[in-house]
Amino acid sequence: MSPRVDEQNQQIRDIRKQQLLAAGAKVFGERGYAGTKVSDIVGEAQLSHGLIYHYFSSKEDIYIELAKTAFITSYETIHQAVHSNGSPYERLKAMTEGIFAHTRESGHFFLIALQTNTSKTVPEEASAISKEYSAKSLELLKHLFQQGQEQGEFIKVDPSEQALMYSSMLNGVVFTQLTYPLLEDFPQVDQILRIFIDTSSLKE
Amino acid sequence: MSPRVDEQNQQIRDIRKQQLLAAGAKVFGERGYAGTKVSDIVGEAQLSHGLIYHYFSSKEDIYIELAKTAFITSYETIHQAVHSNGSPYERLKAMTEGIFAHTRESGHFFLIALQTNTSKTVPEEASAISKEYSAKSLELLKHLFQQGQEQGEFIKVDPSEQALMYSSMLNGVVFTQLTYPLLEDFPQVDQILRIFIDTSSLKE
DNA sequence: GTCTATAAAAGGATAGAC
DNA sequence: GTCTATCCTTTTATAGAC
Structure with a gap:
């Protein structure tokens, strides 16, 4: 077997695996x-x-x-947004808009994540990964809200609760986007994030 | 067969059916x-x-x-709240608190509704019911937001979008409550509903 | 690497006894 | 009304040919 053929075979293998994963994402979702x-x-x-x-x-x-893939990608998206430039609110807004913008492409992965969180029939290992990365993601969000509070942008309530509220809202909206795929510019991100904003600071 | 026995048999039948439905709600959820x-x-x-x-x-x-049961109960809860007394905001708040308070008991039904909306494997008839009642429920909410806007309590944006936003948020929060059942007083309803409030009207 | 045919197991539904 | 045993279809996984 020449190296040439090995290489081609490897390429086929990679393609097939990706085909199966893409098909799996769709139907599992x-x-x-x-x-x-x-x-x-x-x-x-x-x-x-x-x-x-x-x-x-x-x-x-x-x-x-x-x-x-679903949980790690989600975690990395948050990680990247939280560690980017801008004020806490700016980072939160950019992240939220980015997530909503990609709902259509990542819809199947979102549904897989949802099922992994709720169904007792998914493989044990998947549940474990879900638990691990959900906790890590919430921790990242918590820090972002802490920073926002320190800088006076966000309301001063338990940052863990704010992180949980944010993730709840995100889930709910993405879910709606998938249920009603025709919605064009839903939702208004600025409107939603008002929940976290300290309005008194805006008046200065 | 005496009427006496007929009656007892009927009673047993009712109990068994309820047992099976309760068990079904749990495991299907x-x-x-x-x-x-x-x-x-x-x-x-x-x-x-x-x-x-x-x-x-x-x-x-x-x-x-x-x-x-899941969809009709949900619809009736909204119907009742929307047609009760008080200002639109008061009705919205009372409804929201009521729903959150009963998450634990109705958790399985919530999950059944969620699956019915997302999975292509549920019986066709269940999907049809879901579609019908979801639309009717959104219509009720839309009217409530319209009233709130007319009375100056709510921000003036498309009331259909507000209804969708409200239902998204509700789904997201209930989902979180089921994922983290230990959370005591999550969420702060007043905080959440700030999304819809016209703050300028509060300053009067 | 890919396919078809087959084995082996799981699960929905029914029959018939009590 | 209730149960156990059985049927039969569906589905996962493997074997072996090309």
């Missing part, structure tokens, strides 16, 4: 872990039934990989 | 439609496997009945 059959995934990917087991050891395996 | 086995339901209800088919014609059947 739409149908849930238990509601998705292996035949749904390979059907979506237009590959034969048996081939999936050359790339993943089981249905669980592929779900876990997708859940990992 | 926790595991989703596809992830729930008939054996999960009867196991939870502590009844034998075959008995469920004396009370329901299929797994679909019991799910549909539960979804109906």
